[in-house]
Amino acid sequence: MSGDSELTVVLVYPELLGTYGDRGNALALVRRAQLRGLPVRITKVPLGRRLPAFGDVYLLGGGEDAAELLALRALVADPSARRVLAEAPACLAVCAGLQILAREFAAADGHREHGLGLLDVICARLPGPRAVGEVLVEPLGIPSLPMLTGYENHQGDAQILVGAEPLGRVMHGVGNGVGIGVGRLDGAVQGHIVGTYLHGPVLVRNPALADRLIEWSVGPVAPVHDEAVEQLRAERLAAVGGKRFALRRMTRA
Ligand code: GLN
Numbered sequence: 001m002s003g004d005s006e007l008t009v010v011l012v013y014p015e016l017l018g019t020y021g022d023r024g025n026a027l028a029l030v031r032r033a034q035l036r037g038l039p040v041r042i043t044k045v046p047l048g049r050r051l052p053a054f055g056d057v058y059l060l061g062g063g064e065d066a067a068e069l070l071a072l073r074a075l076v077a078d079p080s081a082r083r084v085l086a087e088a089p090a091c092l093a094v095c096a097g098l099q100i101l102a103r104e105f106a107a108a109d110g111h112r113e114h115g116l117g118l119l120d121v122i123c124a125r126l127p128g129p130r131a132v133g134e135v136l137v138e139p140l141g142i143p144s145l146p147m148l149t150g151y152e153n154h155q156g157d158a159q160i161l162v163g164a165e166p167l168g169r170v171m172h173g174v175g176n177g178v179g180i181g182v183g184r185l186d187g188a189v190q191g192h193i194v195g196t197y198l199h200g201p202v203l204v205r206n207p208a209l210a211d212r213l214i215e216w217s218v219g220p221v222a223p224v225h226d227e228a229v230e231q232l233r234a235e236r237l238a239a240v241g242g243k244r245f246a247l248r249r250m251t252r253a
Helices: 024-035 065-077 081-087 096-101 207-218 227-239 242-252
Strands: 007-012 040-045 057-060 090-094 102-106 112-114 119-123 131-139 148-154 168-172 188-190 193-196
Touching: 007 024, 007 207, 024 040, 024 057, 024 207, 057 096, 057 207, 065 081, 065 096, 090 096, 090 207, 096 102, 096 119, 096 193, 119 188, 119 193, 131 227, 148 227
Parallel strands: 007 040, 007 057, 057 090, 090 193, 102 119
Antiparallel strands: 102 112, 131 148, 131 168, 188 193
């Protein structure tokens, strides 16, 4: 944690990277920290400001195509941004955020952009219509997580190369979109950087993932039960038939 012993959540360019309430990921981290009595604060980095190096969990949300390009240009122009994110205790990048951290991604007109290359992933465009709707993901890349629930709205896809692992297997929805029919995957995990196509916000719907990001920063935290979130999860899982998957996973664990 930073010198003053607060868990510091860094929201990167929230005015650009914040579709579908992704800023709520910061609030979820604050709540999970507060439930353990951990001091916590949010540092917002507006466009044009350099990323601070003192953060614990860095958050990049989703963005529309033009906003995504602006965010990429700004991160490339920040001489330390790539190193700060590479060395961060934890980083979560959602949708456009994932694409920005990838080796490359395809912009709206199809031209290829170099991403920051922190995830060994190449993003092109889904061949069909935009992927829009509920997503259910069985976790793979991070051990001992329960089912992940989220919402997606994107045109980009993601092909995972050797340096990264998928966050999980898509049971409902599109996610990375590559390999449809032969086991769809979502997201990418590389070290302490997690990319995903899940909005929701994903950390509100999946507090176990929020806890993992906190643990990468501060070490093990005690389990806590948040009834309102459990009800939300039950509702969202049921909406896509996920209760079945959730139970199956619990009995296997
Ligand atoms: N603009 C990107 C895409 O359509 C990212 C969208 C998003 O972040 N929701 O793939």
